[in-house]
Amino acid sequence: MGIMRIATLTSGGDCPGLNAVIRAIVRTSSSEYGSTVVGFEDGWIGLMEDRRVQLYDDESIDRMLLRGGTMLGTGRVHPDILMSNLDRIKENLDDAGIDALIPIGGEGTLKAGKWLSDNGIPVVGVPKTIDNDVNGTDYTFGFDTAVAVATDAVDRLHTTAESHQRVMIVEVMGRHVGWIALHAGMAGGAHYIVIPEKPFDINEIVKSMERRFQMGEKYGIIVVAEGAAPKPGTMEYEEGGVDQFGHQTFNGIGQVIGQEIKSRTGYDVRTTVLGHIQRGGTPTAYDRVLATRYGIHAARAVHEGDYGKIVALNGENIDRIDIDDAVAELKVVPEGRYRAAAALFG
Amino acid sequence: MGIMRIATLTSGGDCPGLNAVIRAIVRTSSSEYGSTVVGFEDGWIGLMEDRRVQLYDDESIDRMLLRGGTMLGTGRVHPDILMSNLDRIKENLDDAGIDALIPIGGEGTLKAGKWLSDNGIPVVGVPKTIDNDVNGTDYTFGFDTAVAVATDAVDRLHTTAESHQRVMIVEVMGRHVGWIALHAGMAGGAHYIVIPEKPFDINEIVKSMERRFQMGEKYGIIVVAEGAAPKPGTMEYEEGGVDQFGHQTFNGIGQVIGQEIKSRTGYDVRTTVLGHIQRGGTPTAYDRVLATRYGIHAARAVHEGDYGKIVALNGENIDRIDIDDAVAELKVVPEGRYRAAAALFG
Amino acid sequence: MGIMRIATLTSGGDCPGLNAVIRAIVRTSSSEYGSTVVGFEDGWIGLMEDRRVQLYDDESIDRMLLRGGTMLGTGRVHPDILMSNLDRIKENLDDAGIDALIPIGGEGTLKAGKWLSDNGIPVVGVPKTIDNDVNGTDYTFGFDTAVAVATDAVDRLHTTAESHQRVMIVEVMGRHVGWIALHAGMAGGAHYIVIPEKPFDINEIVKSMERRFQMGEKYGIIVVAEGAAPKPGTMEYEEGGVDQFGHQTFNGIGQVIGQEIKSRTGYDVRTTVLGHIQRGGTPTAYDRVLATRYGIHAARAVHEGDYGKIVALNGENIDRIDIDDAVAELKVVPEGRYRAAAALFG
Amino acid sequence: MGIMRIATLTSGGDCPGLNAVIRAIVRTSSSEYGSTVVGFEDGWIGLMEDRRVQLYDDESIDRMLLRGGTMLGTGRVHPDILMSNLDRIKENLDDAGIDALIPIGGEGTLKAGKWLSDNGIPVVGVPKTIDNDVNGTDYTFGFDTAVAVATDAVDRLHTTAESHQRVMIVEVMGRHVGWIALHAGMAGGAHYIVIPEKPFDINEIVKSMERRFQMGEKYGIIVVAEGAAPKPGTMEYEEGGVDQFGHQTFNGIGQVIGQEIKSRTGYDVRTTVLGHIQRGGTPTAYDRVLATRYGIHAARAVHEGDYGKIVALNGENIDRIDIDDAVAELKVVPEGRYRAAAALFG
Structure with missing residues (x-):
């Protein structure tokens, strides 16, 4: 032309x-x-x-x-x-x-x-x-930048988790696919990665954390894609709640997994939802x-x-x-x- | 000795x-x-x-x-x-x-x-x-590192906010004092900063955003310290809710302010809670x-x-x-x- | 007014x-x-x-x-x-x-x-x-940014120096004062810092490196301010040469110190001149x-x-x-x- | 097995x-x-x-x-x-x-x-x-990290070059191939990239800088791979000099190109040799x-x-x-x- x-x-x-x-x-x-x-x-x-x-x-x-x-x-x-x-x-x-x-x-x-x-x-x-x-x-x-931001967050959470003997959960982007979670988790040395493509079994996640604590490595990092979901029938979970004041709540799957681990193990568990900083x-x-x-x-x-x-x-x-x-x-x-x-x- | x-x-x-x-x-x-x-x-x-x-x-x-x-x-x-x-x-x-x-x-x-x-x-x-x-x-x-991490987040949110004509709220650490919010807000060129030392008036925040949109700068960045609170009598707000499924909810003050701006203006408003990445x-x-x-x-x-x-x-x-x-x-x-x-x- | x-x-x-x-x-x-x-x-x-x-x-x-x-x-x-x-x-x-x-x-x-x-x-x-x-x-x-850039360079050189058992010299800005060298050296864990305020004794620098190698820590990082100079009478050194092709040469004090250490110890020594990246x-x-x-x-x-x-x-x-x-x-x-x-x- | x-x-x-x-x-x-x-x-x-x-x-x-x-x-x-x-x-x-x-x-x-x-x-x-x-x-x-470090340097040099109306040359790694120069140059928006695979014509480089200055964009960024070499017969150049004091000199190809541009145009030209920070x-x-x-x-x-x-x-x-x-x-x-x-x- x-x-x-x-x-x-x-x-x-x-x-x-x-x-x-x-x-x-x-x-x-x-x-x-x-x-x-x-x-x-x-x-x-x-x-x-x-x-x-x-x-x-x-x-x-x-x-x-x-x-x-x-x-x-x-x-x-x-x-x-x-x-x-x-x-x-x-x-x-x-x-x-x-x-x-x-x-x-x-x-x-x-x-x-x-x-x-x-x-x-x-x-x-x-x-x-x-x-x-x-x-x-x-x-x-854009994907590489998102992974870089998420990995930087995972790197930062490692030392906090270790110092406080905590399980730290990082919820990253990925509604339908787990590429960001997979790469940030691999790059950051996560101890578990949860992606939408593979419905998770909360028992298995809990067990993997317990194994670490028993081995003396008393902390864990879990990277969770926002679109992750439990295996059917393994865990009660509904998205999008309303609290007693009538306000919309923002419990994502990362927080749900965190609460579950905490209630089953008594470990100190914290969730960070990275959100929009991954895409800007x-x-x-x-x-x-x-x-x-x-x-x-x-x-x-x-x-x-x-x-x-x-x-x-x-x-x-x-x-x-x-x-x-x-x-x-x-x-x-x-x-x-x-x-x-x-x-x-x- | x-x-x-x-x-x-x-x-x-x-x-x-x-x-x-x-x-x-x-x-x-x-x-x-x-x-x-x-x-x-x-x-x-x-x-x-x-x-x-x-x-x-x-x-x-x-x-x-x-x-x-x-x-x-x-x-x-x-x-x-x-x-x-x-x-x-x-x-x-x-x-x-x-x-x-x-x-x-x-x-x-x-x-x-x-x-x-x-x-x-x-x-x-x-x-x-x-x-x-x-x-x-x-x-x-530790303070300088926290400010650096928070400022990096504000920098990243700027371009997203602008591209989508959004109000982006960043909740940073600071339960009792607003130093991190103040410095990250100044360094990141925030359009409003909310700190615990100065109880906020939601009307003023909303007005400041409306002014920007009217001037043609159709986006805004607000940095909020986690310990910020409204002026007594200006806004209903209670921390620590429970949703209809009986789960603890995590609505922080950043999300409360975000919901309020959204419901009053109809703007697209998003909140990011930086959390633990600031301290690791x-x-x-x-x-x-x-x-x-x-x-x-x-x-x-x-x-x-x-x-x-x-x-x-x-x-x-x-x-x-x-x-x-x-x-x-x-x-x-x-x-x-x-x-x-x-x-x-x- | x-x-x-x-x-x-x-x-x-x-x-x-x-x-x-x-x-x-x-x-x-x-x-x-x-x-x-x-x-x-x-x-x-x-x-x-x-x-x-x-x-x-x-x-x-x-x-x-x-x-x-x-x-x-x-x-x-x-x-x-x-x-x-x-x-x-x-x-x-x-x-x-x-x-x-x-x-x-x-x-x-x-x-x-x-x-x-x-x-x-x-x-x-x-x-x-x-x-x-x-x-x-x-x-x-501007000073904090320069120190941050220089420190990042020192951080990067650490692992190379260690992997190759090398002495790495980083020449940073500072014609008349050594603030950048001092802070980047402290932040980066340098093994020697050379500043204009304190004319250096090349023997002392060489000895400090030899001590490290003898102790089994077979590498060293030295941060040198560009305006550093030897103690009068301790070392021949003139700035601003011309090579055999008539071209201006760029041997700074960092390179001079590097050559001296190399010729006295036989160690593998490399110099990096950070230059303008510190100020932009x-x-x-x-x-x-x-x-x-x-x-x-x-x-x-x-x-x-x-x-x-x-x-x-x-x-x-x-x-x-x-x-x-x-x-x-x-x-x-x-x-x-x-x-x-x-x-x-x- | x-x-x-x-x-x-x-x-x-x-x-x-x-x-x-x-x-x-x-x-x-x-x-x-x-x-x-x-x-x-x-x-x-x-x-x-x-x-x-x-x-x-x-x-x-x-x-x-x-x-x-x-x-x-x-x-x-x-x-x-x-x-x-x-x-x-x-x-x-x-x-x-x-x-x-x-x-x-x-x-x-x-x-x-x-x-x-x-x-x-x-x-x-x-x-x-x-x-x-x-x-x-x-x-x-390792390549991606090297490109990231080199690109960060190019980003930093941009604002200095512009503020001072300078030509800034960045010499990056690459003895035999120009991949780092190519990628860092593209990522950093360089105005010229010189790689070993393509022997350079100094006249062309000078002309490209002159064109920018004539257009009112009075600065330029040139990324040069360390292994770059001039087209045979276009420029005198020998590596590895010795100055009048008998010291080895370190004029790399980046500095040679810089001197040539300076002497032909009178522009303010500076060269930065990134060196080892790219690989650590x-x-x-x-x-x-x-x-x-x-x-x-x-x-x-x-x-x-x-x-x-x-x-x-x-x-x-x-x-x-x-x-x-x-x-x-x-x-x-x-x-x-x-x-x-x-x-x-x-």
């Missing part, structure tokens, strides 16, 4: 590296093809409502490389709303003279991109998930490189007219795969990976 | 820098005076039960400089128990040939040290409080230097027979002050310090 | 925290007094050449809190040039309607500020020195708080008409001291501080 | 993650197979001289996960010496009852391992190179996970009798490949990877 006018937007939860992707799209489009890039703010809603901003290939965009979050803002929108606005979207893209769209987002965003692609809009997607659950790509940017802030060098490479290759795919694809990390290379292949199912932690990690729980 | 045999112990909550203090006591005692040091494990209880370990002036103790927690373990004991065990304590110290004791701990530990000192045991105390609430000393080790892990360089200086000077005070004192940072110097002066009252955030910070809330 | 129009500028080497000072001046002036602030770019030269920029009390200035360097740029100018431009400076300040000037800089800048103050320009100075060598203030911002990048939380407090108090001093002063940290308080007192002489590492640190060299 | 007795050793330069590999070998061997592990100290020399230490599957080995360097020490030995000691090596392994050997090291170590394997010693190798130059594996542990210290979470996985899979390969192989990262999996394939040639930065990065130099 010749010189193009490209649009990009970020959708769904924020993720360290989004700005690095945008920067790489802008700079590659400019320096390799002489093309220009506009952004739509606040995700799909900004595309529907034409919240357009010009993105310039200058010093200011370079500065964004280090910044977490997204300079374009983000948002969520129901697919039905998007679909019912196809005409408006096409109109806005036409008005702005856009030749192709690069949406950056998770499963929902990529599916929407696919649907737009099927409906005549040239689309190349960039996968974004801090949870690392997109099929067809080895890693997604300056990306790690790894994530900046990966996000930059995604941006470079998305810009190239667009200029080569290779639509309906997403860019994906495959070993050392960035490949292009069909969006359908990427969103067909979640990438879960394989049984073997968990078992290998479990051999180190000790 | 000539060559001595010194004992040390750590008591109360753990704190980054405890090991640096112990190392400095051991090395200074050895290299400046030819003295030896033993540690009692698990705080006062270890002194009562004679859980004694020899501390060697070698490579292994140097390695502890970087480690959070305490190599001696820690514990809590009721003053009455301590007092009723005076004879046993004296016996244990005699048996071990101990000439002087250096307890490292917070208000309770220092008071106990004073009481032992009044009862004939040569004691020099080292103040330890992550909350920075000990009178008579500019700063205590490798101390900052600042805390390692301060802790090391405390240890050096405690060893010297002991060898100079200057008992009944604690070491304290006074500007650039480490002074010795009477334990009584240190524990008479908590060091709170002065009104003027808070007002100066508040001018930057914007 | 009522509403004012204030000017600020940054001069000399850059330093983490400069932007935090500027931000605090702008926000405090605006929110407490309704005043406005302009900046002159590139230090004194910008004042002479009227490179004026308006600084706004908005979101963008908040973002600068985390950024190293200075948003106003910096420069150096000879005092004679400044003095010969007094009329032009006054004219520029008059034209811009400036009521008072807040120069942020080191010894030279503060002296220049004093001279301007004596010549009728209302000036309040903010001391800036990464070396921590300004008299009358406990600490200056995001300030530590400590430096952000200190810089912010300096900015707040400089703005207040100006509004209270308290000219000819600098702001200075005194224990927990920010005081105002006469510029003359601050620049009379350098703040050096006292003999006692060095001796206390030396007791830990081991 | 049944229960085994395994030996391991680390050879060549140290690398963050070595201890994590050793820990994973010990724990996996113990918990999955009931096997025990011994280490030989100081690399191959320790194997020849039987410097054997038992490695226990306990708390103490878990602590090593975070530590840089190698708990076994390391060393270098000429292949001829190794080969002439085959009988002694076999004898030592026999005496210790060793069933298989896991050497952890770079190209030379792996070749030696292959030779031993060909000579009847059961060997599984673990590749170690901070430079990431081993063929057949996507990444090697706590590994990143990424490297801890990768190193742990290498250790797990090396232990499994040994127990499955799959000798003459090394473990290698292939996308998401750890594979086993023939040692010969790994050491046949260096993994260099492909032309396309460099060109993609160069499009962002700007």
Whole structure:
């Protein structure tokens, strides 16, 4: 293709590296093809409502490389709303003279991109998930930063746990998959890791802690993914309570496991819920490189007219795969990976 | 004094820098005076039960400089128990040939040290409080590390808050004083800081957020000390609930403030409770230097027979002050310090 | 004073925290007094050449809190040039309607500020020195960040030195004073620290390393301030060479000491010169708080008409001291501080 | 295989993650197979001289996960010496009852391992190179940590360069390949990257800096791999000088490039040589996970009798490949990877 006018937007939860992707799209489009890039703010809603901003290939965009979050803002929108606005979207893209769209987002965003692609809009997607659950790509940017933040927390809790002879539980992100828990747990030397893919048996967790205390190593670190759940029938547990004052309560699975261990063993048990600090802030060098490479290759795919694809990390290379292949199912932690990690729980 | 045999112990909550203090006591005692040091494990209880370990002036103790927690373990004991065990304590110290004791701990530990000192045991105390609430000393080790961890969290939440147009609340440590909240809030550019010393008016907090959103800066960061409380009569609030399943709930003041802002404004509000990651892990360089200086000077005070004192940072110097002066009252955030910070809330 | 129009500028080497000072001046002036602030770019030269920029009390200035360097740029100018431009400076300040000037800089800048103050320009100075060598203030911002960076380097070199049985030398900043070397060396557990205040005896350094190797601790870490020098008559050494190709060479004192140890002992010795990474990048939380407090108090001093002063940290308080007192002489590492640190060299 | 007795050793330069590999070998061997592990100290020399230490599957080995360097020490030995000691090596392994050997090291170590394997010693190798130059594996542990340290330095230099309108050059590791320079340069937003694989044209580098200054972006960051070299005939340059005092000089290629830019443009140019801080210290979470996985899979390969192989990262999996394939040639930065990065130099 010749010189193009490209649009990009970020959708769904924020993720360290989004700005690095945008920067790489802008700079590659400019320096390799002489093309220009506009952004739509606040995700799909900004595309529907034409919240357009010009993105310039200058010093200011370079500065964004280090910044977490997204300079374009983000948002969520129901697919039905998007679909019912196809005409408006096409109109806005036409008005702005856009030749192709690069949406950056998770499963929902990529599916929407696919649907737009099927409906005549040239689309190349960039996968974004801090949870690392997109099929067809080895890693997604943001994941390494989340693991680094979670691992730093585990490192810090080790010494406290040991000094106070405590069991410390760290609840990390991961509603449907346990990649962050698995990696942060391995990196941090956790004594147990609980992931959604493998319903837990509270008896086994309790036993593993008791074994440590009996061996004289009187503390334990347990990393729990927020989406973990007990084996059916092994433990009473309901999410989302209301206290006697009528306020919503925030007991997550980490706290539930903690209470259970405490009541069964009498150990001093504490739970820390890491929450949003895992997804904000300056990306790690790894994530900046990966996000930059995604941006470079998305810009190239667009200029080569290779639509309906997403860019994906495959070993050392960035490949292009069909969006359908990427969103067909979640990438879960394989049984073997968990078992290998479990051999180190000790 | 000539060559001595010194004992040390750590008591109360753990704190980054405890090991640096112990190392400095051991090395200074050895290299400046030819003295030896033993540690009692698990705080006062270890002194009562004679859980004694020899501390060697070698490579292994140097390695502890970087480690959070305490190599001696820690514990809590009721003053009455301590007092009723005076004879046993004296016996244990005699048996071990101990000439002087250096307890490292917070208000309770220092008071106990004073009481032992009044009862004939040569004691020099080292103040330890992550909350920075000990009178008579500019700063205590561990505080800088806690502020650094909390500030890193605030930095990370900024970009998420901005990308999602959210109010993000960070609950930090500080049951009785707001030093960590004040410093992390100032360092992180928080838009509101809530501290125990100044009961908050929820209306004012809500208004400050509304002002930001009206000005187009559609996000906000609020740092809340865990011990913050509303002005009497301004807001219903009770701690420590139980949900409909009979489980203990964990709604802290940060979550209460968050719910209130959300229900009054409709903004997307999220709360992160930092918890234990603030008190563990490798101390900052600042805390390692301060802790090391405390240890050096405690060893010297002991060898100079200057008992009944604690070491304290006074500007650039480490002074010795009477334990009584240190524990008479908590060091709170002065009104003027808070007002100066508040001018930057914007 | 009522509403004012204030000017600020940054001069000399850059330093983490400069932007935090500027931000605090702008926000405090605006929110407490309704005043406005302009900046002159590139230090004194910008004042002479009227490179004026308006600084706004908005979101963008908040973002600068985390950024190293200075948003106003910096420069150096000879005092004679400044003095010969007094009329032009006054004219520029008059034209811009400036009521008072807040120069942020080191010894030279503060002296220049004093001279301007004596010549009728209302000036309040903010001391800036990464070396921590300004008299009358406990600490200056930037110093903590430099120590943190240097300490991180020392931490990293420890494991390499140990694995390879090497002597590792780290040359840190400090042309005239050894504060950074002293603190980074103490925090990092260095086995020897060499500072400008105490001319070194190479024999003593060599002996201390030999002692370690004989004791079986076959590695050593030495922290050297760039301005360190041998005791007169103890070692041949000249700075600033030229090699056989006519190129300038960069052998610093760290490398000289390294070569000497190597040739005398045969140990594997390596030198790392940290250089500029010590003075750039995001300030530590400590430096952000200190810089912010300096900015707040400089703005207040100006509004209270308290000219000819600098702001200075005194224990927990920010005081105002006469510029003359601050620049009379350098703040050096006292003999006692060095001796206390030396007791830990081991 | 049944229960085994395994030996391991680390050879060549140290690398963050070595201890994590050793820990994973010990724990996996113990918990999955009931096997025990011994280490030989100081690399191959320790194997020849039987410097054997038992490695226990306990708390103490878990602590090593975070530590840089190698708990076994390391060393270098000429292949001829190794080969002439085959009988002694076999004898030592026999005496210790060793069933298989896991050497952890770079190209030379792996070749030696292959030779031993060909000579009847059961060997599984673990590749170690901070430079990431081993063929057949996507990444090697230590590389991510080196890139993280180098990127942090680049981040810090950005603000200084900008504040002072300077060209800052960062010389990073990489004697034969430019992976660290490429990744740190991309992650840090460098304006030029110089790698060994692509001999540089000093005119082009100078022009790229001049372009920036002309565009008003009056500073530049250049990342240079230590092994970079000019295009033949374009620039006089000789390594390893001696100054007029007869001392060895340390002008690396970074300093040579810096001097050249300075003399041609008159810009303020500074060079920082990162050196050893890139290879020491706590590994990143990424490297801890990768190193742990290498250790797990090396232990499994040994127990499955799959000798003459090394473990290698292939996308998401750890594979086993023939040692010969790994050491046949260096993994260099492909032309396309460099060109993609160069499009962002700007």
